[in-house]
Amino acid sequence: MAGPVLSGNARLVVGVGASRGVAYAEIDETLRAALADAGLSAAEVVTVATVATKRDEPAVRALAEGLGAELLDYAAEVLAAVAVPHPSPTVAAAVGTPSVAEAAALAATRGGELLIAKTRSRRRPSMCTIAVACHRVGGNRT
Incomplete structure (x- = not known):
């Protein structure tokens, strides 16, 4: 299957939803496989973007640092206002927003395109999800 066609200077945003204590390796392998x-x-x-309550999660911080990426976080209320293709009532009950990974990726792109929908870790039990969005061509990410 062919991937999306992106410009040579594509700017991707990774949204991360994670359980407390998730291992860096689990998030990293989930992202790299996706x-x-x-x-x-x-x-x-x-x-790398996530919900505010996970900003200080060591594995999330390590992912951003390892990628040389900026780390952004959003209040659950902000993420709850973002329309996503795969909302979860379970996540809504636990975190206060029906989406973390997809909503954070889309919020950080300010109207960008979701390239990789919510993808759950292949580990059992799964402790993270990721989603990837792209800034619109010519868009301003600041």
């Missing part, structure tokens, strides 16, 4: 499946590169990631 990027590879979509024909995208980790070198294109400029931002």
